[in-house]
Amino acid sequence: MGTNRDMAVTRQRFDVADAAPLLIDADGIVTSWTRDAERLFGYPAAEILGRSVRTLLAPEDGDRIGRLAESHRPLGGWSGIxxxxxxxxRRIRVMVRVVPTREATLTTHTPDPLSPAHWVALVSDATEAPGWDMSRTVLERMTARAPIGIAxxxxxxxxxxxxAALERFGGGRAHERVGLRLAEVQPGLDAERIEAQMRKVLETGEPVLDYEHVGRVRSAPHRETAHAMSFTRLEDDQGRPIGVYYTVMDVSERHRARTRLAVLDRAGEQIGRTLDVRRTAQELADVVVPALADFVTVDLLDSVLRGAEPGPLGDGSDGSVPLRRSAQQSVHDGVPEAVVEIGGIASYATGSPPVRVLVSGRSWCEPRLDPLSAEWAKAIPGGLGGPYGRDVPIAALGLHSVMIVPVRARGITLGISTFFRRDREDPFDADDLSLAEELVGRAAVCVDNARRYTRERDAALVLQRSLLPRRLPEQDAAEVAVRYRPADELTGLGGDWYDVIPLSGARVALVVGEVAGHGIDGAAAMGRLRTAVRTLADLDLPPDEVLAHLDDMVAKSARQEGPEPGAGSVQTVGARCLYVVHDPVSGACAMAAAGRFAPALVAPDGTVTFPELPEGPALGVDGHPFEVLHLELPEGTMIALHTDGLLAEASPDALCRALARPEPSLEYHAQRVLDSLAPARPTDDVALLLARTRRLPAHRVACWELPADPARVAEARKTTARQLGLWGLDELAFTTELVVSELVTNAIRHATGPIRLRLILERTLICEVFDGGPTAPHLRHPRTTDEGGRGLFLISQFTQRWGTRFLPEGKVIWAEQSLADQVVQLRLS
Incomplete structure (x- = not known):
């Protein structure tokens, strides 16, 4: 009872206006005076009781009150300023409300209850409160008709x-709320958070403005609504808190608009961060769950994933459209709603909603899926797989609302995206569909960019693979490992190159080079130079002559193409190249450079040195001659060739430390050197070639000096046959004797100086004849009536390849024969 009494007293304090009450009899005489009236007018009770109320008013308003009394208008009540x-x-402005009363208890002068009417006047100071110029009735009407809730x-x-406006939010009428807490009025609402704000205002006195609360109220139980609330503490005359005054305004539309903008901002930040089709599709799915949907799938045409142009839709034999699941996301772990495994094929039948969307390019929305459960069971191949069995309607999973939006960019349909709601009871509406179309439209552009990039990158990689060695050739001169890291990460193309070229006599040529520029232009220029180097290497020219011919080709090409060169020509002028030849028989190494290079040599004991390689001019610049550096390398020496990009952010000392560190394999060594010196995204292309030199064993090389005597040809054949017998190559004796006979005979007839015969057993059987003559023999196709000229023709028919190699002291004519597998096994055993 005590609590109810206190509550009644508290509410009564709110019901009494902040005014000084006066009691006036029917003649306008003041019969009751209070301390509030004394503070307002300055008169003590002794000076004003028994006097006319006109004493308190200005003359003009005193006459006004007299006229009101004569017309008995106060009997109906009156208020004003x-x-x-x-x-x-001094004059003061007061707001007055006059209420008639007949209760005798209100006056000591007129105890008779049947006495004429008395009036109660509520007077308050309005001097500094212009807002109170209107009557209390008007103010009550204003609060009743206010568009915002007030409590x-x-x-x-x-x-x-x-x-009354607060009733729109549910919880009953105003008189039904009195005495209840917010949690009792709005069950299910997060009332604790709101009451925490009220307590904060009561404790601190600081108002809380525009506090936004999102939840479900009784008036809209199936949809989240947002409300902006402001709280202000109410105090009595002594400044003690007596309650909280708060306002409520529905800002759901503003909240949804802000949420949509936040989702769009998030989409702009997270969708399209990579040029990967699947990753972009998954980014779309991650953005919309749970902000817009509870479950989403993205199905793309298989051609889109391959980077190809999408073909006509629905052209299958059964009118179906094959789609591949590219991404999916759910608010539940494990994505239980998934209808197709990621990477599986979904073939949607013609006439189902997905195909209509694909063909028309228009979105489709169904707020309630129950009527379409049968149609969707047919549209999804095999029904819903997984633990839910086959042919399970979507409604069985609680998916009650769906939107299907085509993934279209630049007028091309790439696939579809499907949005479902499960946990949220409110269905998709027009605003949700508009937001979904905006999100999918942004993602579609990124998917199409990724598709185009995939196509172009695949083409670029094909070009790059065709320009660089796909695999290193087999040879016994050196163990080789290469690494390549382009600066253009997107295309994987660059202007640097490397090459390993087997030469005659079991030798090998090691090449690195670089041109200006990156991407397609740099790769095209690099391809031109690499092809030219390989062509010149087949001529068995020394390193300086290879570079001299390459320099002439670049300069001539630049002159012929003029001031507006074609693709790649600008990059070839000023290009650089390092050409190294290693001979595994003698251990000799010859190298020449066009431009500045710093090859490193790592001795078998780990010592790293940089040979003083003469710096030649860049290709096509000034035509100065190139110089050759001749070295003799011990077996096991590692030659490190690289382009400038390797040391763009590192020093030669760092290269020495990286090369000197022993590694279990050359491949691992090359990778570690690259990773330790070059960043993952270098500013310049990087080409690295490591070659560990080998020596052919002495028993696999046989050499004889022959006099220029035709009678010694037969002896040369016998010597060759005996050597082949030692190597277990008797099967090749006849062919090799023929080759030796023809080559030695030609040298005796047409050359001068000493003649030397050498047999080398490597991966092929190599026969070489050296003489001091400066001219090279030419292959002829003799007529049937010719008596001679068939020697080289026979050699070309019986051997794998043959050629001429020029030396400063003469030339070498050589021929190679292929070895059968069983012969190789015998030779290596």
Whole structure:
């Protein structure tokens, strides 16, 4: 009972206006005076009781009150603003509300209840409160008709008053709220958070403005709504808190618009961060769950994933459209709603919603899926797989609302995206569909860019693979490992190159080079130079002559193409190249450079040195001659060739440390050197070639000096046959004797100086004849009536390849024969 009494007293404090009450009899005589009236007018009770109320008013308003009394208008009540006189003579403005009463208990002068009417006047100072110029009735009407909800709660956070607008949010009428807490009025609402704000205002006195709360209220139980609330503490005359005054405004539309903008901002940040089709599709799915949907799938045409142009839709034999699941996301772990495994094929039948969307390019939305459960069971291949069995309607999973939006960019349909709601009870609406179309439209452009990039990158990689060695050739001169890292990460193309070229006599040529520029232009220029180097290498020219011919070709090409060169020509001028030849028989190494290079040599004991290689001019620049550096390398020496990009962010000392560190394999060594010196995304292309030199064993090389005597040809054949017998190559004796006979005979007949015969057993059987003559023999096709000229023709028919190699002291004519597998096994055993 005590608590109810206190609550009634508290509510009564809210019901009494902040005004000084006066009691006036029927003649306008003041019969009751209070301390509030004394503070307002300055008169003590002794000076004003028994006097006319006109004493308190200005003359003009005193006459006004007299006329009102004569016309008995106060019997119906009256309110307004009057001009009053303070005891000290100054004028004050007061708001007055006059209420008639017949209760005898209100006056000591007229105890008879049947006496004429008395009036209660509520007077308050309006001098500094212009907003109170209107009557209380008007103010009550304003709060009743206000578009925002207004309420007052006491210090126990129980309702003591609310306006009619608050009823729109549910919870009953205003008089039904009185004495209840917010949780009792709005069950299910997160009332604790709101009451925490009220308590904060009661404790601190600081108002809380525009506090936004999102939840479900009784008036809209199936949809989240947002409300902006402001809280202000109410105090009594002593400044003690007596409650909280708060306002509520529905800002759901503003909240949804802000949410949509936030989702769009997030989409702009997260979708399209990579040029990968699947990754982009998954980014779309991650953005929309759970912001827009509870479950989403993205199905793309298989041609899109391959980077190809999408073909006509629905052209299958059964009118189906094959789609591949590219991404999916759910609010539930494990994605239980998934209808097709990632990477599986979904073939949607013609006439189902997905195909209509694909063909028309228009979105499709169904707020309630129950009527379409049968149609969707047919549309999804095999029904819903996994633990739900086959042919399970979508509604069985609780998916009650769906949107299907085509993934279209630049007028091309790439696939479809499907949005489902499960946990949220509110279905998709037009705003949700508009947002989904905006998100999918942005993602579609990124998917199409990724598709185009995939296609172009695949083409670029094909070009790159055709320009660089796909695999290193087999040879016994050196163990080789290469690494390549282009600066253009997107295309994987660059202007640097490397090459390993087997030469005659079991030798090998090691090449690195670079041209200006990256991407397609740099790769095209690099391809031209690499092809030229390989062509010149087949001529068995020394390194300086190879570079001299390459320099002439670049300069001539630049002159012929003029001031507007074609693709790649600008990059070839000024290009650089390092050409190294290693001979595994003698251990000799010859190298020449066009431009500045710093090859490193790592001795078998780990010592790293940089040979003083003469710096030649860049290709096509000034035509100065190139110089050759001749070295003799011990077996096991590692030659490190690289382009400038390797040391773009590292020093030669760092290269020495990386090369000197022993590694279990040359491949691992090359990778570690690249990773330790070059960044993952270098600013310049990087080409690295490591070659560990080998020596052919002495028993696999046989050499004889022959006099220029035709009678010694037969002896040369016998010597060759004996050597082949030692190597277990008797099967090749006849062919090799023929080759030796023809080559030695030609040298005796047409050359001068000493003649030397050498047999080398490598991966092929190599026969070489050296003489001092400067001219090379030419292959002829003799007529049937010719008696001679068939020697080289026979050699070309019986051997794998043959050629001429020029030396400073003469030339070498050589021929190679292929070895059968069983012969190779015998030779290597």
């Amino acid at each position: 009057l001009a009053a006189r303070h005891r000290d003579g 007052i709660v006491d210090t126990d956070l129980r309702f003591v008053w609310s306006n």
